[in-house]
Amino acid sequence: MHGHARRQLQQAEEGRSNGTLREFRDHAVAFATVNGGLIALNLATSPHYLWALWPLCGWGIGFVSHAASTYNALRGARAQGSSFAAPVPPPPASEAERERPWPDLEERYSSSQRSVVR
Numbered sequence: 734m735h736g737h738a739r740r741q742l743q744q745a746e747e748g749r750s751n752g753t754l755r756e757f758r759d760h761a762v763a764f765a766t767v768n769g770g771l772i773a774l775n776l777a778t779s780p781h782y783l784w785a786l787w788p789l790c791g792w793g794i795g796f797v798s799h800a801a802s803t804y805n806a807l808r809g810a811r812a813q814g815s816s817f818a819a820p821v822p823p824p825p826a827s828e829a830e831r832e833r834p835w836p837d838l839e840e841r842y843s844s845s846q847r848s849v850v851r
Contacts, residue, residue, distance in 0.1 A: 757803040764796050 768789045775785035 753803055753806045757799060760796065760799055764792060768792065 768785070771785040771788055775783060
């Protein structure tokens with residue numbers, strides 16, 4: 734997993750969607766482990782008939798449904814402003830703040846970092 738994706742996952746797990754991602758991760762591990770074992774057992778005992786595809790397909794329907802609901806939950810959390818989404822600053826309180834609406838971003842990204850982004 735790349736650094737950016739790992740950071741997003743960590744931020745999401747720290748936010749309100751912590752339980753949703755943990756449950757999905759646990760489901761994915763169980764799905765891969767059990768179905769991998771069933772496929773290995775199938776190939777070891779009766780390789781001429783792939784019966785392990787039946788539980789794989791049945792459980793796969795539930796797994797895809799869980800993946801879709803997790804995606805929608807995270808998308809909803811992003812729309813509601815959880816830590817999974819970028820923070821939205823409060824409205825400016827003074828004239829000076831209106832001139833510099835994102836002062837923390839200007840300080841965070843120096844000129845050397847801006848040249849890398851371009």
